[in-house]
Amino acid sequence: GIQVEQSPPDLILQEGANSTLRCNFSDSVNNLQWFHQNPWGQLINLFYIPSGTKQNGRLSATTVATERYSLLYISSSQTTDSGVYFCAVEQNNDMRFGAGTRLTVKP
Amino acid sequence: EAQVTQNPRYLITVTGKKLTVTCSQNMNHEYMSWYRQDPGLGLRQIYYSMNVEVTDKGDVPEGYKVSRKEKRNFPLILESPSPNQTSLYFCASSLSGSLYGYTFGSGTRLTVV
Numbered sequence: 001g002i003q004v005e006q007s008p009p010d011l012i013l014q015e016g017a018n019s020t021l022r023c024n025f026s027d028s029v030n031n032l033q034w035f036h037q038n039p040w041g042q043l044i045n046l047f048y049i050p051s052g053t054k055q056n057g058r059l060s061a062t063t064v065a066t067e068r069y070s071l072l073y074i075s076s077s078q079t080t081d082s083g084v085y086f087c088a089v090e091q092n093n094d095m096r097f098g099a100g101t102r103l104t105v106k107p
Numbered sequence: 108e109a110q111v112t113q114n115p116r117y118l119i120t121v122t123g124k125k126l127t128v129t130c131s132q133n134m135n136h137e138y139m140s141w142y143r144q145d146p147g148l149g150l151r152q153i154y155y156s157m158n159v160e161v162t163d164k165g166d167v168p169e170g171y172k173v174s175r176k177e178k179r180n181f182p183l184i185l186e187s188p189s190p191n192q193t194s195l196y197f198c199a200s201s202l203s204g205s206l207y208g209y210t211f212g213s214g215t216r217l218t219v220v
Contacts (some may be wrong), residue, residue, distance in 0.1 A: 001166075006183040033206040043197065086149060093157075093204045095140075102118040 001093050002027045006098035013077050013105050021072040021101045023087030029090075031090040032063050034072050037100070038083045046072070077105045109134045113198050113212035120188055120219055128183045130198030138204040139181040140165070141173065143194040144214075150197065155205060156181055188219040213214050 003026040013019055023032070034046040047054050047061040051072065058077075063070040074081055075100050084100040111132045120126055132139065140155035142165075146161075152165030156175040171194055172184040185192060198212040 031169050033209060035211075039214075041195065042213045043214075045209065055219040088150075088206055088209075090204075090206045095152065095206065097142075097150040099147060 001094060002029065002089060002096050003088060004089055004096045004098040006085075006087055006101050007067075008101060009099065010102045011104070013078060013103065015030070015079060015107050017077050017105075018073070018075045019077060019103070021085050021103075023072070023089075023098055023099050024059045025068050025070075025072040025089045025096075027091060028065065028068070029067055029089040029091050032065075033062055033088045034061055034070070035086045035088065035091075036060075036081075036083055037086065044084070074103075077103075079107055109210070111198055111200050111212040113155065113196075113215050115149040116213060117216050118218070120217070122189055122219055123187050124186050126188060126217075128185075128196060128198075128217070130181045130183065130212060131179050131213060132181075132210070133179065133209065134202070135178065136200035136202050136210075137174065137178070138202070139175065139198065139200045141171070141181070141183045142197045142199065143192075144197060145194050151184070153196075172209050188217075190219050193217060193219050 005024045007022045031050045049061045049063045051065045059073045062072045086100045087098045141153040142150040154173040156162045196215045201209045
């Protein structure tokens, strides 16, 4: 099946810093989604982004499907951004999640 | 409010005692799925269902059963739980199996002693 790799596995930032999270996948995909798991365990949709660029406030994402990667940008990070960020891909109804990037934002 | 509801949120049980984790969605979604989340492994799919009476194994189906008798419900059954099934479980649904609009439940933290 398709492989999904996320980097870095862990990231510690000072509040106000910017960061880039990466998701690489091993084959062409139909869909790609970024999720945030908050410290209470809830999984929240961030971006549905099979290709192109989207922005929502301080967060933005870019997927380059032809090169099989997606990037999630967090600008001016806040403590509420802490948690685990997952990338998920779908290929012909087969969904795969990466292992996640654990982000800690310190005040 | 559109949502996926899992119950219970927390459960501690003993080895071998059958249990069921319920999952219900109110969005008329055709696709439903169960995942387990373990440290360092992300989310791994246990079972999924494309529609009523249609279920398929995911990556880690051993030790689990599911049923889809109604569109809105997709219970996860552990006939004889073992300690290696201690995990955080998530139910999810979407309209047609796509990641678009993929909605997760709040999770069930299961401990098997």
